[in-house]
Amino acid sequence: MSPHTTMTESRLESELAQRGVRMTRQRRAILATIESAERHLDAAQILRRASRVEASVNRVTVYRTIGLLKRHGLIDELDLMHVTGDAHFYERRPEHDHIHVTCLRCGQVIEFESEHLAQLRAEVEQQCGFRVDVARTEIGGYCGGCQAMPEATAATRATRANKKGAEDARACGDAAHIA
Amino acid sequence: MSPHTTMTESRLESELAQRGVRMTRQRRAILATIESAERHLDAAQILRRASRVEASVNRVTVYRTIGLLKRHGLIDELDLMHVTGDAHFYERRPEHDHIHVTCLRCGQVIEFESEHLAQLRAEVEQQCGFRVDVARTEIGGYCGGCQAMPEATAATRATRANKKGAEDARACGDAAHIA
DNA sequence: CTACAGATGCAACAGAGTTTCACCTTGCAG
């Protein structure tokens, strides 16, 4: 660990070091941001947070570092049903596959684990002859709180509403994570 | 059916009529294009093909019609792992859920059905308290043909190569569809 | 046939992500 930073060496950082990838102040800030996030961040949010630690971080470097981590299979890319726009969200690749269930009205995201995921992946490898690299299941629907609202119907839902909303998601009364 | 067109009324068209949605020449051309496609098309490809039938179709109308169909749950949106760029692809919503398995090297797409999909959906509805509207599983990996090539490894794969390639995908020796 | 709600085309816009290139830094060799 460098003497001029107070950041602990993150797991992503040591994974990259193992692979002989050069480490920089900017990358360290970006990796730490992704790892310490309490929810899924998009590139702009990663930039904003990483800048607070290391002011010199640039938009372009965030994209390049995300690309690096994706190529090494260390993070996964999510759409979260594009409820809040066209950006992609990122998370450290977890030990066990899980899916993301997003409320199309309030934007709440739930992570959910199931045995069916591993079974599905195995089926694909066997029956399609593919070597599976990345598997992503996303579900869009309406959470308990939003089902109660009359306007939460398929033909009238407000996809892409709240596009410019605050960084923090609106809660719906439920806990944000299951499993 | 209008007397001045040789197009048969498509299923999407009658679905929209049932819902009281106004039908136009442009929409008819777009619907027919989506329904007759032998593979998944993105907005630009839909525009190109629809223009051959109805020259007045505009980019914006394609996007608006896609939005209309999505809101009514008549088509599904796919990323196909963004192998060829950032565009989205569309397909008529099928009777049975299926997943899309995309080769990260050659771009081949296989559709695959599995019982695990319905089971997963049921689990989510029960355990998350969500009303599920749309479920999407996408898998990226390497097909049989591309696994044989030495450069098809995770850290060196050419994601986004062939971005400006011809409209028709490169085959890999395998059939394009299973299930 | 008429009126009008709603659809269209065009142009301008917006957001996400990429590329180019001159400059800077890391990590290794000596």
Added chain:
DNA sequence: CTGCAAGGTGAAACTCTGTTGCATCTGTAG
């Protein structure tokens, strides 16, 4: 410890996908 080359960075310009505002046109109910 120092020099140096490979590789990373920032800034600006760019590409691509998709959206919006507005004037005009058209499908459909009456």
